[in-house]
Amino acid sequence: MSMLLSMQNLSKAFGGLEVVRELSFDVPERTATALIGPNGAGKTTVFNLISGVYPVTSGSIRFRGSDIVNLPSRYRIKRGIARSFQNIRLIPRLSVIDNLLIGQHVTLTRPFDVMRPFRLVRDHEWICAAKAELSAFGLGQYADEPVGLLPYGIRKRVDLIRATLSSPSVLMLDEPAAGLNASETRELHSHLDTLKERGVTLLVIEHDMQFIRSVCEKIVVLNFGCKIAEGSFDQVRTDEQVREAYLGAEQAA
Amino acid sequence: AYGHERELVIGLSMARTGTFVSVANANEIAVDMAVDEINRAGGVNGSAIRLVKFDTAGDPKQSVLAVEQFARDNGALAIVGPFSSSEARVAFSAGERLGIVQMSMSSSAPGVAAPFKYAFRNTVDEGLVIEMVLKAMRAKNLSMGTAAIAYATDDAVSKAVGTTVLPEALIKVEVPVGGFVDFPYKAFDMSAQVSKLAQLKPDIVGVGAPPEAMINLAKEMKRQGVSARLFAGTTVGDPDLPVRFGDAGEGTIIGSPFYSDLNDAVRAFARSFATRAEAAKIGRTVPNQTDISSYDIVYLYAEAMKRAGVTGEPSKIAAERTAVRDELRKMKDYPALGGKITFRENGDAIKPIYVLEAKGGHWTLFDQRTAD
């Protein structure tokens, strides 16, 4: 199994505060890897480092073998690293389709595309592509709704579809199931299964252990910015440190 | 209204609102007065004069709108106004295209009317005025060993006065210029300028500025204890200036095309103006130089229309507008209320200058002179 993404001795400090410390782990291709840990462990920060929101303090991030720490953030999605956000960050006034068109941006090939008056063309391919993706996940009927009007669960999935429209090879999801009820979580689950079938590698932050167990093959556990455990769900669950810092006695049982 | 069959239309482009409102808001009264008097006396060529008015708010764009409306919609033969130089520049250019005479009552920036054949200004060139002022001062043996010049830099008239008119005039009367101070048009703080003047110690200070800046300058000079006599041209022409100076600015000398206490005719004008102004509740009863200038413009037009024998017939309008222009250009020493008026080649008026001195809260006549 080749490693799509691999962190080596990654560190990040804000001022004097070291939030991620000498962190090394790999994300194997075509699998789902989970990043878990207590609140404030530095999980979101790791995502921010990978997607380039913050520069790293030291260490390297290798994507398909090449170091990307100096790659400007907006080129990373072009390489195939996409992400969703812990708090949904869509543009509430725009319609679902318009939001998706933004996600589609990196797939444009010709420089003139941005200036193409595509709305004058009935059923332009871009709109069709976005709609097709939407329908593929059963949300076709929301295409023209302003995002701000949609229920939370739907918005979360629109956010996800926006990220998938960039045809990423790795998709990073920050707490995708938070705030979803049981049935919405199930829908999310099948959504992710579809993506996995398509060959998308997933890196997931989530506190819902059931969800993690059923989605992810590999788990990395952080505490205070350090990796404290790594392995399959069952390996990790029984780890004493993980129980103590994260799961608590009851959950682990 | 006066039993005339036909009407001769005159447009009034006025700045009743906007930036110039306090100087310009009574122009309408003076113009109404003149039109009423003329109509009551039988009109022009048997026709009554009808006024159409347009408030430009002192905005150049609106002044073009006014010209367009007067010329194309109202069939006006001539236009009183526009008020300011900014407006005049664009309105004159529009009037030139439309072939209609305009005469500004207030614009005094150098050469604004010069490029145009249809543009006139019933105002006097600042250079002449200031020369008259200085000659009068010299004639009365005022102490004028050295001079300083104070002017506003961001206004065309003031800047021209400060940088060319005053230096040249001072050379003519052989007064050395010790130095310059400058300030923005709307300056409220003159401390830096006056501290500099304190260093220069001039006997007289020539000012190219609006009245407000001159008042501020006088007050600051008083505060810093700098004594020098101020003098200026028509840019500061304001009947109330001596009052507004308060206890600063005593002895200031200016040149003006208007003196309200000149003769019986002017006093009668001022009285009847006061009555009308009171009725119109504009908050001012004393006419200023732009009011009398507006008043005279109507009479100038009436005279020119009379001499050209205009009929006001729509079919002949273009020719009659041009005829009005030609008559104005030919006019010599027309006895207007403010004195005898002749137009120079550049469209500006030649008329008498009254040199006034601020004394005890009033303008007093210091001297009277006519250019050329």
Add this chain to the structure above:
Amino acid sequence: MSGLILDIEQMSACYGRVEALIGVSLQVAHGEIVTVVGANGAGKSTLLHSILGMVSPANGRITFAGADITRWPIHRRIDTGLVLVPEGRRILVSMTIEENLLLGAHMRQDKTAVRREIDGIYDRFPNLAQRRNHDASCLSGGEQQMLALGRAMLAKPQLLMMDEPSLGLSPLFVSKLFELIREYNREGLSVLLIEQNTANALRIAHRATVLELGRVALEGNAAAIAGSARLQEAYLGGAAREVTEIDHKRKSAGRRS
């Protein structure tokens, strides 16, 4: 009934033409934990907002601690001990952690007691103590939740309303949080709890109310509801998908009418 701290009768509320609450009645007794569960968009947050006065109810009556507070301004309700831990925490990120806590106690005059309680909160949440003079913007999700809870407790609530407090918290912290709620409750605090995490919420609550499309679908003993088939259908079951669709249609209808 004097045993009730909060009594809501037939309350309705709408956003423009969207009816978010329809004739909801709900009671909380002194010293009780009541949980409100329901699908996304069922109107849970709206319920709390109406109780606090951020949304003015179209009709109905709210009685709190014996007083009719239906028309009271928000700050007066909070002064009398009706305190909300809002959805999404709503920490003031431009202020320090200490200032956030002080702000929670802004209406209190007893300075020394406030100081003591703040120190108590620091003892309980060492993460906050470490960063007390940092801007709250640097806190992680869980830390923010601690701060929000501490801040609310400093307002000396009689009834604490919590809107999805476990959202985004680690399992360990979730159980800590529920333990904490229970502990506060044992000290006499009444709690109105809204949760997605139904299992946990029903575990600690005395009574529960299920909201569906803005109406009370079911209410009763928490343990009983936890096993109820009706709840499974309305909330956990396959019907939930249709719920969001209906909800969606209702909104479109609201707009069109």
Add this chain to the structure above:
Amino acid sequence: MSGYLTGLIVLLALNTIAAYGVYLPMAAGQLNLGIAGFMAIGAYASAYLTNMCGWPALAAIAAGGGTAAILAFVVAMPILRTQGIYLSLATFALGQVICAILLNLEVVGGAAGYPVSTHIEAFTVVAVTVVVVLLVCLMSTTRVPIYLAAVKNDPLVADLLGLNVKALGVAALTAGATIAGVGGALYAHYFNYVEAQYFGVMLSTYTVLYVLLGGTQSVWGPLVGAAIFTIVPEALRSSSQWRYAIFALFIILFMALRPQGLITRGLTRRRTQAAVQGGTTAS
């Protein structure tokens, strides 16, 4: 057509063009309070080209827009280091500096202003405006407006989605400046006179007002706003001296009652705005 009406339509056209100059950057979240400075650049540059180099009016007008564009492009990088209110104030300062410099530039007349030798007819002004409006409308059917919305709403996310936030910002500022420059050049050639004092803060401010009054959510907003701003004071002409006071009151009340502007996306899509905003705050 009557002279008054023609004149009014020209004013409307000039105001509209200026409004679109403000609208484009605003779509990217830049409140440009220095738009008058760019208009001044366009006006003076085109006037100089007609007067001194004998360019035909239309070419000079285009070049006026181009000059404003070049200036905007040059200053965009440093200016876009700032954001939000700082950006507005930076553009404001830029506008002031441009004016102050032109006021002292004797080759173009300095404080005395600068006459323009060639006159363009009302028809030309209107035609150019129509072309500009059509171009902006055409642009609204491309991806640009949604990208600008993304940059405005959440620059970080826009960047992570692969948009070149900086370039879009520069493009919006430059495009706005170009349109403003063309507007200034039209002004210069229609009125045959430019003075730096005219292009002050108040002109920028009023132009921003047009846009906000019309609404920033739709391409038609600026047009409608400019129309209101041109026509309402004319309609109030009869109340003479009160008209500006009444108009200011109108602005305040309008903004208080309908802060999203007259023309909204909701309106153009037959949706109520309240619903959209409600949904937003609910998130």
Add this chain to the structure above:
Amino acid sequence: MIAQQIVNGLMLGGVYVMVAVAFTLAIGVLNFLNFSIPGIFMVAGMVSWAALKSGQHWLLAFGFALMASAVVGVAVYFLTYRPSSDSDPEVPLVSSLGFLVLLENLIVLWLGSDQQSYPAIIADFNFRAGSIIVGGAQLLSLALSLAFVIALSLSLRFTNLGRQVRAIAESRRTASILGVNVGSVVPRVFVLSALFTGAGGILFAISYLQVSSSMGESIGFKGISAMIIGGMGNIWGAVAGGLLIGLVEILSTQFLGADFVNIGVYGLLLALLIIKPEGLFGMAVAREKF
């Protein structure tokens, strides 16, 4: 002479400080660039002038002027700040500009657009030290600004009301959830800021013995510049920025000529915004709204 010019600069700066502090109070505390401030400044000057002219005692005249300022402040609150909670951040800015236009027009309608001479309340209110003249009224306004600024910065940091105000500044909604009585705290801030601005207008009139319907404009823009140069929302920065602008203005008049004042002042502002947007003494630009 240079000493006198420095004094002149500081005195002029004192005027800007008053306005800059008022702006800072609005932006730092309420996140609102309140363009009606120059209008309130002007209203206070004009109203006190009108009252003095109609023969009122100066104390009464100042009282009227401050009252008028407060009333305008409250009106601005109700018509611009309050309705704008959910709208684009530009909206309150623009409608407060509308207020500026309205106030100027109303004052013109009532009192005319002329610059009016303001009576000297104390015949010669100047101090002389050797050859240097210091304006008493300006000194007073500088002292008043400093006193106000000290009181304000202490109370914002350390009092309950101060924290409430800052909470509102960040989020009105959150503040109200915490039980802050937004509907009473904010108008109080508006009144406070209006009173301060009004006092500035009166002191300006006393210093320069003039008032006019447009007296607020240029001072207002300089005040904003001063606020930014000092660091937006930083009250001490506003003081420093005001004094600095006054000095730059006077010294560039002295050495370069009036033409360069605007280039100098606004060029400085532009350069500073680009190089150090948070201002000379600014805090981080983090969470500004508008």
